[in-house]
Amino acid sequence: MATVTVDISLPAYKYKEMYQGSVKYLVAKSRDGRMIQLPLSIFQRFVTHKGVYGAFQIEFDDNKKLVNIDKLF
Template identity: 85%
Template sequence: MAKVTIDVSLPAHKYKEMYQGSVKYLVAKSRDGRMIQLPLLSFQRFVTHKGVYGAFEVEFDENRKLVNINKIL
């Protein structure tokens, strides 16, 4: 399985706008320089009153399908 690390800084009001609107994906640049597109709903469990912030380890299978997202402390 492939793993990448991304840093997310998404204020609550922006997340809410994206969630309520037509935006369905978060596009982020991994720490190794790759651009990845992830379903916005995948971050729902990490949303706080401030938004979504932090470093995340993203796992993909051999077909580049999302397997798991974990927040890194």
């Protein structure tokens, strides 16, 4: 399995606009320089009144299907 770490800084108003609109994916640059496209919905459990902020470790299976996402502290 592969893992990537991404740093996300998404204010609440922007997340809300994206979530309510037609945007389904968030494009982020991983710490190792790769651009990855992630479903916006995977961040839903991490949304606070300020938005989505932090470092996230994302795990994929061999078919590049999302397996798990964890917030790093």
